[in-house]
Amino acid sequence: MNKLKLNIKDTFNKELPADPVLENTRRQVKEACYSFVTPRKTSKPQLLHVSDEMLSEIGLDKKEAASEAFLNVFTGNEVLENTKPYAMCYAGHQFGNWAGQLGDGRAINLAEVVHHDKRWVLQLKGAGETPYSRSADGLAVLRSSVREYLCSEAMYHLGVPTTRALSLALTGDQVLRDVMYDGHPAYEKGAVVCRVAPSFLRFGNYEIFAAREDEKNLKILTDYTIRHFYPHLGAPSKETYIAFFKEVTERTLQMIIHWQRVGFVHGVMNTDNMSVLGLTIDYGPYGWLEGFEYGWTPNTTDAGIKRYRYGNQPNMALWNLFQLANALYPLVGEAPPFEQGLHQFKTDFEKESLQMMRSKLGLQLKEASDILLTSQLEDNLQLTETDMTIFFRLLADFKKDKAQEGLKRVHDAFYSPEEVEGDIADKWNDWFVKYAERLQKESLPDEERKTGMNAVNPKYVLRNYMAQLAIEAADKGDYTLIDELYTLLKQPYAEQPESEKWFAKRPEWARNKIGCSMLSCSS
Template identity: 70%
Template sequence: MKLNIKETFTKELPADPILENTRRQVVESCFSFVNPKKTARPKLVHSSFEMAEEIGLSREDLDSESFLNVFTGNKVMPDTKPYAMCYGGHQFGNWAGQLGDGRAINLTEIEHNQKRWALQLKGAGETPYSRTADGLAVLRSSIREYLCSEAMYHLGVPTTRALSLALTGDQVLRDVLYNGNPAYEKGAIVCRVAPSFLRFGNYEIFAARQDDKTLRILTDYTLRHFFSHLGKPSKETYLKFFQEVTDRTLHMILHWQRVGFVHGVMNTDNMSILGLTIDYGPYGWLESYDKGWTPNTTDSQFKRYRYGNQSNIGLWNLYQLANALFPLIGEAAPLEAILESYKTNYQIEYLEMMKSKIGLFTDDSEDVQLINSLEENLELTETDMTIFFRKLGNLKKEINRENAILDLVNDAFYAPNEIQGEICKKWEGWFSAYIKRLNKEKLTDKERRARMNTINPKYVLRNYMAQLAIDAADKDDYSIIDELFLLLKNPYDEQVKYEKWFVKRPEWARHKVGCSMLSCSS
């Protein structure tokens, strides 16, 4: 196994001079050197050949003992020095101080086909940033991250990727719901891959400590390697940098809303500076369309990170990044102007995204009202988001009987018998207005359906699907992991042989841990 090592992070940024792996405050440093913890009986559960090719590995490499040892933390590659990053963050709206890579260890950076990648092991042991935790991960959460990051990529959502999923052979103690009932679970490690794992918190920590020198060094490094098209470091370039991060963050969240994804824990230390979905913890997919839903039990009271609030939290987090970059810019007004543009752009782009989901690709003065009415109707009774929008593509403009139209989306309703009386009238009124609006579009029914089917996925990683894979894997059966991995590579295709996954959440999953209730340990 041979990779084209091109390390920059550890060579160009200030390192923690203390080499002992002890919990501590790390100052004036962007990272600490630390080696992964050796595992007892490593076993490869699954790997992504597609991702392997991206970084320059062959199928033979994936089957090698060297690959298993490196990507389970049992061997350090020659000419590399693994490390954990130092960063801070706002958690649930409050400054948490130093956080850092508490259970992630970066192996190295590589270059292949003119693309840069950082390789990181999640669950590889303690680091100076682990605080009171063990730095390990369990099979349950590792399966969720492995499957979801690759599923998101194929959905067209900006995301980190996954290379491999492996068992460690160790047992790890976890309290799934933080309710005082810890239990031992199978330990596991995921290798995740991204151009960089830098997040908002990397910059916040230095601003909070008034360490402008290290802040500038890190920001200039970021510009040099990931935003070089913006020009050399200067006040103007820093503003362009913030504008692009703002645009990327907005773009990412719009994709989340499009496919019904809820991140669950949008703390600033979980926000990628590259606008990638990062840190797959208590995430979830909307089953019923509910703007107030959050999958995170820790957030169940205030629902800060609920589906309908993700754009607002993105803006709040960008305010924190603006505060962190302010020492390099010295003026608030231009930063505030960029933040104001986020609000305006979100409203415009959200409308366009929702219109595209229902097959409207031209402008009309009544489109805002049509979308607002649709969203109100979707919450009148429990309605499956994925199925509704996918089935809507089958509508034919010449159908004018409302009950026939409702039959098209009947499978999306969890309680079809509730579609009567006032609810039925509201749906009939909406479909009547919708068909009238569709007739202003030039696309044929077939053309519209084809376009809608590239926007509305047929298959997403519903929580119950991931839980089925987890339950089977606990019994050493990895067939569902493999089936879902293949299914989710083509989420917009019909895939008749996988039709069993195009269904509403089963009733048994409504209140099952892992399907409806998740925590940050998930």
């Protein structure tokens, strides 16, 4: 048996109803929150990377991470002593349509660990089939695993609420995948990521019981959630359930505000991918805006409708919260409290979104004219392809007494700077004059404003082409770029002059390359 010194304190699989069927067969699971399942053994596991921060968070050190026990546990070859791994049962709306039972089809929860009064669920993604795998194999491949591992940690350091990642490993097994769903499957290297979060509960965990009119288990699960993750709300009651929903809406709102701030597009905002803790969860076909574009989606499956495009993420969050409200309604029996919470989300989002834009522009005062200023900026950013990350970072160097130099300051953010002439140049120059006038009302000197702007406008984000370069190198057995990007993205707001090559627009070769422009859900 392994000797990892983890303080295991399981609650989910001890306090909630289990699936009585122990066979690992695909089926509809009724009146249960999870099914017990053992990870699939891998043929030749190899650890590629471990997050030193998450290692410390769960109470382990680098020596333990280098042990055979760590390798075996976090690649599925060994089960932690006195634990019972399980897959969660949930449902969901996918692309706006009710999909029924979904569940952890390729995720297996190993255990809950408590360290320094923080609770962490350790979950393997890609560790084999579960009763919820449907027609899939429950496995994951290297490319999607690298993306999930790097992005989880990158988002955390950007200040975005997110699940985390502990480890990335190869399994030594080959996995068949049709990357673009075009009838050309190929074998890829299998991999496993250990994901970590206080809980992986999703909106869909509650939806499934409501859809089946299983109010008993809906109440059991909701009470469990409040007891462990919202204890400040008090003992279960109608008022507590309403307060619970209200706080979920608030956390979700803050998460979306952060997404919009850094230009992150999730790509698959189905209700089964929405965390009840307001965390970014399930990194599939995500992406960061290269050119600022409200209509961009990174998901090939969503290319036609663009339901989950950048500009629609706030609306999709509200739509998903409406589904959660429907799921929790049986516990309250009254619609107005939920309607009030949803209305508050809309009102608060407008206010918080404007405040977020003020922070990106270095504005501390609240002026009524800021709405028009930010609206004109967003329009201008779409006049010609303009890199969002680079634009806002360069804007910090703008001098409020030199409006005429505005375009020169942000020149490197334009993909085709030769297009910035005539009417486009006029609109930009007009905006810089208004921006300079607005800054004159602020008391902060330019240098202090720059410091504040650089604290909310990242210099480095995990662009798809960067992740793709790391994936291609890893596929050839070179894992140095994974570590380089992991280290770089730990300090996304720092200048890091030695890493300046990553502060650059997407290269032309990546514009339409698979994995760099759009991605499928295949993993």
